[in-house]
Amino acid sequence: MRMSELSRRSGVPVATIKYYLREGLLPPGERTSRTQARYDESHVERLALVRALVESAGLSLARTRQVLAAVDTPQSMVDLLAGVTEASCDDVGGRGRARALVDRLGWSEVPESGDAMGRLEEALAALEVAGLELPDGQLDRVGALMGEVAALEVDGIPADDPAAAARYVLVGTALVAPVLQALREVGHVHHSVRRFGAGAAVATDPGQ
Amino acid sequence: MRMSELSRRSGVPVATIKYYLREGLLPPGERTSRTQARYDESHVERLALVRALVESAGLSLARTRQVLAAVDTPQSMVDLLAGVTEASCDDVGGRGRARALVDRLGWSEVPESGDAMGRLEEALAALEVAGLELPDGQLDRVGALMGEVAALEVDGIPADDPAAAARYVLVGTALVAPVLQALREVGHVHHSVRRFGAGAAVATDPGQ
Numbered sequence: 001m002r003m004s005e006l007s008r009r010s011g012v013p014v015a016t017i018k019y020y021l022r023e024g025l026l027p028p029g030e031r032t033s034r035t036q037a038r039y040d041e042s043h044v045e046r047l048a049l050v051r052a053l054v055e056s057a058g059l060s061l062a063r064t065r066q067v068l069a070a071v072d073t074p075q076s077m078v079d080l081l082a083g084v085t086e087a088s089c090d091d092v093g094g095r096g097r098a099r100a101l102v103d104r105l106g107w108s109e110v111p112e113s114g115d116a117m118g119r120l121e122e123a124l125a126a127l128e129v130a131g132l133e134l135p136d137g138q139l140d141r142v143g144a145l146m147g148e149v150a151a152l153e154v155d156g157i158p159a160d161d162p163a164a165a166a167r168y169v170l171v172g173t174a175l176v177a178p179v180l181q182a183l184r185e186v187g188h189v190h191h192s193v194r195r196f197g198a199g200a201a202v203a204t205d206p207g208q
Numbered sequence: 209m210r211m212s213e214l215s216r217r218s219g220v221p222v223a224t225i226k227y228y229l230r231e232g233l234l235p236p237g238e239r240t241s242r243t244q245a246r247y248d249e250s251h252v253e254r255l256a257l258v259r260a261l262v263e264s265a266g267l268s269l270a271r272t273r274q275v276l277a278a279v280d281t282p283q284s285m286v287d288l289l290a291g292v293t294e295a296s297c298d299d300v301g302g303r304g305r306a307r308a309l310v311d312r313l314g315w316s317e318v319p320e321s322g323d324a325m326g327r328l329e330e331a332l333a334a335l336e337v338a339g340l341e342l343p344d345g346q347l348d349r350v351g352a353l354m355g356e357v358a359a360l361e362v363d364g365i366p367a368d369d370p371a372a373a374a375r376y377v378l379v380g381t382a383l384v385a386p387v388l389q390a391l392r393e394v395g396h397v398h399h400s401v402r403r404f405g406a407g408a409a410v411a412t413d414p415g416q
Binding site for chain 1: 256257259260263306310313315317318319322323324325327328330331332334335337338339340342346347349350351353354355356357358359360361362363364365367376377379380381383384385386387388389390391392393394395396397398399400401402403404
């Protein structure tokens with residue numbers, strides 16, 4: 001199909017498609033003349049994916065490019081999930097908080113390297129900086145619950161279709177995150193109504 | 209203290225402090241001359257909070273301003289958690305997916321309005337756009353788990369100190385989110401090693 005039909009089918013404006021082509025988020029079509037190219041179903045699918053990552057999940061262009069590269073490159077499921085890349089392997093120092101937590105959770109197979117462990121360490125350090133450290137007990141219970149969420153997701157990975165599996169994992173990790181965060185926030189409302197009552201007034205004026 | 213000492217105490221460069229002052233993220237000090245002002249402990253604390261929100265939690269300036277305004281303004285705990293603002297109340301249409309899920313979870317006290325329900329609806333719609341809709345059963349189990357996380361957090365809210373409570377809730381909601389997401393990703397690694405083995409090769413070349 002031509003670009004105009006690709007635009008109609010995908011609902012993405014022609015100017016945006018051209019931008020994605022320039023940025024390398026969409027592979028070029030098959031050239032049919034000096035000024036025209038032909039696109040196929042794979043382009044329609046890829047556009048839906050790019051759109052979801054950029055517009056819905058709010059990923060940066062750089063992060064979207066990483067996710068797409070990972071989808072397109074053969075690697076082991078575990079490396080894929082761990083985000084183990086050369087770039088992330090040089091810094092494995094200073095992950096004491098993350099390691100201690102992961103060990104308490106009994107997740108001892110998790111390698112020290114990898115983006116996920118680095119992000120966990122950073123996130124725990126940020127809580128400390130803000131003076132909001134969680135007690136170990138609460139952190140462990142929250143960790144166990146997030147482990148159950150992760151287990152449900154890993155169980156859902158299709159084992160017989162590696163390409164579908166990679167897509168499921170990478171896109172799911174990015175797009176399910178906002179669902180979980182929103183569920184947590186709605187859960188806050190639900191539980192605070194139960195604990196404090198619907199009209200519970202809180203004077204939060206720090207001047208008092 | 210002078211700005212130079214505020215900078216030393218907080219570890220935030222003078223230029224950045226001036227920027228936060230201009231943007232209204234930090235209240236002005238008490239003017240002592242035409243060119244100087246005095247700052248106190250409240251400025252040190254506020255700077256730590258701004259830094260955590262902007263640098264660690266990665267909130268935008270606009271969102272940081274909202275969180276700080278909410279911390280500084282008396283409102284009920286439930287409104288605080290729901291993010292019920294005038295701006296968010298005009299659009300309560302088209303939240304069918306979120307409402308259905310929240311009803312299945314038995315969270316019937318949660319009002320239709322509010323930012324959290326809006327974000328849940330958007331996040332569920334984004335999954336659908338990407339062709340990654342979760343089956344109701346899985347969504348319900350994940351929702352129940354996130355509800356348990358939220359319950360733990362609401363239980364931890366200090367009931368006797370409203371200002372501390374507001375800070376805990378708002379800052380916690382922003383700063384704990386990256387911890388949960390990182391725990392989920394590390395959990396993916398743990399459970400995929402268990403399911404697929406450490407070396408499980410996945411050929412994800414979509415050209416095959």
